[in-house]
Amino acid sequence: MGLARIKIILVEPAGPLNLGSIARVMKNFGLSDLILVNPQCDRTSFEALKMAVHAKEILENAVIVNTLPEALQGCVRAIATIGRDYDGQLPLENPRNALPWLLEEPEKPVALIFGREDRGLTNQEINYAQKLVFIPTNPEYSSLNLATAVSICCYELSQLAENFVTEKIPTTEIAPLDVVEPYYQELESLLLSIGYLYPHTAASRMEKFRHLYNRAHLQTTEVAMLRGILKQVQWAIKNHSQIENL
Template identity: 55%
Template structure:
């Protein structure tokens, strides 16, 4: 049972630079029963000698790793995602792994197929950017000594994989209660949250419509959309709810285009014609 649950979790590495780190991550994933490694625009050879040296008996995890160009591609089909960061960000609540990670393992009422959760790690030299954090619903920071708080990438992945495995090894343990001010929506859901690719389509349409009606302006669109993404990611809307929201946007687009056509027609009717 634990193995099948852990098989639904993706370990997502954004632009990993060190083959030794990637190999060590593959090894600890296999140690803890995780199988699904996703590399976003890797800056190293995950099948090279250094990676294989550190992977030892986990070469199969490296061989099966999925390589994609962007983070949205890595999250396609996922319904829940937790991002890791070593520093506080504006309007971001940081939780320890032991509190947050079991949320990825909670049972869901599935619409189609199998629930997927993702645990996202940033590049070794910079961590995840604010834009990359927009693709997650919760955020984890590993407590460490303030004198040197930054962990090695492979070490951070190892701690998180260990916490996931340990939680499943103690099935009688209750799910940790999310600390205030996290919303109650993080309790087990009676429906399946929309996958991230479905949400991404909504965000793209929302930005287009808000620019068209003048609510957004090009120079401030990114910061405003950041807030919208955080809002809807926290809300965990279902696929049906996202479809309803997109229906509203489509109606706004239609009404705006119709109003523009009527406005042009009115101006044309008022323009004097030559006899």
Template identity: 40%
Template sequence: MTANLDAIKSDSAKAESLHNVRVVLCQTSHPGNIGSAARAMKTMGLKHLYLVKPDKFPDAHATALSTGAADLLENAIVTETLSEALQGCVLAIGMSARKRQISHELVNVREAAMRASKIAASQPIALVFGTEMSGLSNAELDCCQLLAMIPANPEYSSLNLAAAVQVMCYEMRMAVLECKLDEITPTEYATNEALEGLYAHLEDTLIKIGYLNPNAPKKLSERIRRIYARAKLEKEEVNLLRGILTLTIEPKKHTKY
């Protein structure tokens, strides 16, 4: 009996990690999908819903389809940009229904959840979903550090938005419950806003040294973002890089002894 109680307490402690997971829906066109997504989240123990420029919200249809998860809708945070929705997060996983011709790392949802569960034990992460028709844009994907796909039937891979949310939330719950918290080495990763500050600083520096032509930037900024996304930068590493950028423009002269 005591062992069972200890197991329940352990699972409860692990499930607290799910409170560090937010679901971000970008430009959702059908309010019913927002309600169904909220229901999918609550069944798996997730409670933080962010909506980026939804077409209609709040909406009675969303509330009706949320069933017992109307509280998630009431507490949902609506933003104008994805960057706002990702503030405070150290990892954003972009959900993709197809392979993209970009250099982001792409894994299946189970692998993504396993990686995310270790970070969510101490810092906020986000699961990012795009529009019902076209998914995430390349600009939105540039705000993410990892892409995840649901390995569906290749002959019919169409998934409703709420169904995709359900699958990913289930994988997150299972990964969290199976995670061995005592084996995790705490790492303070850089937040989304710290990374955005680095990218802005880097772009400004590259313009000043003549490497980047602002009138014909091509895709240099996007490629640089993807390089650093793969690096999984820590907070101190971002500070180090920004110090280098500052001295690139204003070099410090060291005194010889």
């Protein structure tokens, strides 16, 4: 049941052979929900279907979206995989330590994000994730094939799920990522307008805000409250002169 909630998200996959191999390994280890963000190849091409073997239905049922936020709609947790130097705020974890966190969410969809074959994920795309996974490899040849990286993570998830027991604790309505994202956009716009943020440093500052709120595990009602505060601040700024004359 835990694996059924996990979305495997591929950002701009370009190789049909990789796509087919990924579908096959997903079925090998009990995953089935594949989402393709702006794919650069045909998921139903001869090469993809040939590599998928008996997992063709995973390719045929794959959901295609234009952007990563669309792929994450409804998800409350997301881990991004990274295979390059990273100087951001999130710690890099290996799959065995990080992936149990996805299984801890008992009911809502969660996501595991993989980047492009040639250059991985952009910094902006990384910011949509709450955790980062790095697969340790031989430093003399550290580059991993996309399908291989997916295989390692799917294997780890299947092994973890066999013995994973979710504690019955009171559940709260953790806000899906697509509910939190508009708040980040509104917050950035407001902070730019009042001069707290500057355009050339906004991305790095907002990354810190994202990490702060991610640690808080915001509930849907809390996001609504925060957005209400922003709207009231915007109203107060717009009506500043009227307020002073009261």
